[in-house]
Amino acid sequence: MARVTFKFAASFLPKKACDIRSKLENLRVLNMGSCQYITNIPNLSGLQHLKELDLQSCKNLIEIHHSVGNLAKLQYLNVENCGRLKIFPRCIKLPFLEILHLNNCSSLTYFPDVLEKMKIRYLQLVVTGIEKLPWSICNLTRLRRLFINRHQGVTELPISIFLLPELEVIDAKRCGKWLSSNPNEAIEEEIWPMLCPNIFAIYLQECNISDELLRTYLTRFINVKHLDLTGNNFTILPAWIKECQYLRHLILNDCKHLREVEGIPPKTEYLEAINCLSLSSESRSLLLSEELLRAAVIRQSDNIVFKTFFCVPLTCIPDWFDHRSKGASISFWFRNCFPPLCLCLVFKSMDDVYDNCHVTTSVCINDKEVYWNELWNRDAPNVDHILVYDLKENHISWDKMGQACRKSKWNHVKWDKMFVSE
Structure with missing residues (x-):
């Protein structure tokens, strides 16, 4: 069957989109991007062959009919930059959906329940009003990278995010609550070793990470290579972090309450603790220990791309440096x-x-x-x-x-x- 594509001109549609179900049942691609006159997407249940729906930058779009959440063959759904969008399908059952764009939907306060397994690999929720992700997010079984940047309200990530078998990167910025505390949403202890076996990067900037959350959950990800905890509230970097044998990059910038560092991963090669003003003198010295830095330099002797880099709040060069000089140069x-x-x-x-x-x-x-x-x-x-x-x-x-x-x-x-x- 031939590919059928329909694109609306920006000024073509009236304020309420016309009923197109009966005459366009074989439609494959529907592009209404940048149509400023659309306020409502009607019932599209008759478009069961639709694979792509583009609604990006429809500035006055307020509502998308729930039928969009049941388009069985839909692979691409883009509602990015729809700043007035408030009503989106409460549930989605889109087994072939691979791409979902919701960035800059600042009036949208919820993410739909995911009723069955879906193929989405990358999910970005940047500058939205979404308050939390549902427990059913674990049905995005092909998800590899999750990016969240809070705009307003509170963004809460459920523990079920860690049931995603292919997840590689979590990048969550300014999320008021990181993990669900609902006692009915628990993960059995014996399942923990199987969680996110492929995750290599966790970026949790300004996510209100406490000592309890750090100790309870992040201990589970000993295979992580990149860990960014910038701007969080924990006071102790616990000794368990030494078990993270693969961790190379550790960012602790602006952790104003961090007082004690009980250990550092043995293979750390890049470490920033900028503006960690409460660190004890012992912890600052540990972050620049001779053993840690010498090991990092030796490991990187054959690495052409990356270099060892450490930045710590200190006023004096450690005693173990062989040669010193005041001023802007040394020879x-x-x-x-x-x-x-x-x-x-x-x-x-x-x-x-x-x-x-x-x-x-x-x-x-x-x-x-x-x-x-x-x-x-x-x-x-x-x-x-x-x-x-x-x-x-x-x-x-x-x-x-x-x-x-x-x-x-x-x-x-x-x-x-x-x-x-x-």
Whole structure:
């Protein structure tokens, strides 16, 4: 059967969409995107062959008939940028739906119940009014990535999110409640080891994560590689995190109540604890321990893409650094192979003077620049911080290295940093 597509001009439709069920029963694609005159999508139950429904940027759309939630062959549904949309199907039974766009539906306060297993792989709920996700979200069995950014109200993620067998990434920002506390929505203890076996990244920025939530739930994801807990309320990073053998990136920025760090994953290579103002001196030292940093640099000796990077609120360079220098530069000599290095710098708080600071670094060998990198381009920190990163030969241009170095002779290296604020 031939593909049938129908696209409405933006000014074609009256305020209430006409009844198109009888004459367009073989319709495959219905595109009403950017139609400013649509306020209501009527009963579409007669379009059982419909595969794509595009309603994006219908600024005055208020209601979508519940029949849309039962279009058996629908694969694509886009209602993005429909800021006045309030009524959406309460239940969806769309076994072939792969793409659902709900971004910028700021008046929509609920997500529909998912009545059967669906094929959606990516779900974005950015700038919506959705208050919570239903327990039945676990029927999105093919879901790999979930992105949520709260606009208003409270977004609550049910524990059932962790029953999704293919879930790889959870990215939830500014969700007032992260996990359901409903006692009737429990997961049996013996099931926990099977939860989200493929998850490798958890980003939970400003999600009101408490010590209890951190201890009760996040302990289950020992295979995670990236963990971002920026702006949360927990006071202790518990010792169990040392069991996360695969964790490489750990972000703790703006955790203003964090006091104690009981352990760090042994393979951590990227760590930020910017503006963690309540950290004890012992915890700050632990975050920059010689053992942790040396291990990170050694592991990355063959890694061309990523570099070790640590940033912690401290005012003094740790004692175990071999060579120190005041000012904006440091120099040394090497012969034959360029040595693996762990470089450290302290920069003072200037947030009362500047909103943003920009730190770059360069390396010159025998007065020829062979390396340049941006270390920091973000808001100025509230207190003094130490920044540590590794510099190895495989981060430097081989062509420039060959031109600058004198073989079998001593070579002079100068490392400079530049600080620019605005």
